[in-house]
Amino acid sequence: MAKEITPRQEDYSQWYLDIVKKAGLADNSAVRGCMVIKPNGYAIWENMRDILDRKFKETGHVNAYFPLFIPKSFLSKEAEHVEGFAKECAVVTHHRLKADPSGNGLIVDPDAKLEEELIVRPTSETIIWSTYKDWIQSYRDLPLLINQWANVVRWEMRTRPFLRTTEFLWQEGHTAHATKEEAIAEARLIHDLYADFAETYMAMPVVKGVKTLNERFAGAEDTYTIEALMQDGKSLQAGTSHFLGQNFARAFEVNFLNENNKQELVWATSWGVSTRLVGALIMAHSDDEGLVLPPKLAPLQVVIIPVPKPDEKINEVAEKLRRELLSKGISVKYDTDEKNRPGFKYAEYEMKGIPVRVAIGQRDLEKGVAEVARRDTREKEFIPLDGLAGYIGTLLDQIQENLLLKALRFRQENTREANDYNTFSEILEQKGGFVSAHWDGTTETELKIKEMTKATIRCIPLERDDEEGKCILTGNKSAGRVLFAKAY
């Protein structure tokens, strides 16, 4: 039973927080806006990370690591960039504490003030490009294709677990190229890679597109985005890939000698996805019973439960099944804990989103069957023990496919066209979702629409029909539809 979608944000917000909590994904921490990612939640991120890391390496990228702290002067070199991040930075001003003379705990030692303040990285462009300056001399040093797995800190006004936390984990790729074409191709390669990851592994369909000038990354010339529609009708930016032009090369004086012995500025990209993807995964598939995980990312794919409790005969069958599943590369746990009864375990594993549950009971064994329950539809079936492992393997694939289809259907049902402002605002107010509409291409109009409806242009879809039209607000000429939505 799917969560009934309500346009009332408070309900959905509470539903989301409940799942994060009940599925044991994360807790609030003692630090403002930061969360503790618990083992269940971290395991999902690890799976995402492993798959993405493999894909990056397959496309020629390598990993490296740069400092957590960025000297303040570095950050100010690229004007747009600094303006984009200045308001949300944590700053280190001192390097020592001492005992409070009044005897109560510790104080910051005023004598330990830093000459130059250090910024806890909100993103690493600046420190990486100041390093690249030394690494790049010749066209032979290019392209430089580096990725970093790291944590970053952005002091946002308002936070929510996974979707927006003060500190978050991510990967950030930073590449340098000899030509503009090559840099654009790189940004698009990663854009495609992200979209493929979202659909194939997260079972979450995304719209690929380009950000408008207003929504673009600070310092970028083009921002490619993947936008996913959540079950409450709001859009989530799930990943971005930026073509940075020569802005950072210019700011950090990264030149190279080309084949004709001439100095040129390098062309750059940067791209990243974060633990926000875990939030996206929760919001894309979960229902009122809790988390629903796509099998390809589920830390645990199958759980076997002895009914009512383990005994010799059940253990034997369960162990055999467990070994067979493991040999197929399927992760599985045989839950022999006798503290809890089966009903308790069913509810528990459903809350945690385990895709397939197998219940093996004495009565079933006499008939040579086991009860197999799938999390996505909550259907149960009795399946012969003979060939059970193979059946489960197929079932996991079916669940993966079904989740994607369901999400696709949802997106289809919640993507609407609007040809005049009244229809446009009515859809946004009453139904939410994506609204495809004409726009005159100006930031002014975009901001006005945002002010009036709270909706922003999520992207200019890469795949769109050439269709002349009139802007829904100003009536001015438009070359094609763009995608509006309220966003996270």
Add this chain to the structure above:
RNA sequence: CGGGAUGUAGCGCAGUCCGGUAGCGCACCUGUUUUGGGAACAGGGGGUCCCAGGUUCAAAUCCUGGUAUCCCGACCA
């Protein structure tokens, strides 16, 4: 940074208006009976009532100041 709320056991809360023994549910520990969709009973352990000051014979409760968190906006991956 604006609006609203909250801080009491690991978690969720009552008690605060009207000052007088620190409570309830879940979880935890022990035992018994149970066991096919979140078991029942009995017993037990666990507290800086956010912090500081004030009023009072007496403060979780009243007063003053601080602080933290959450929700709704604006800002953002």
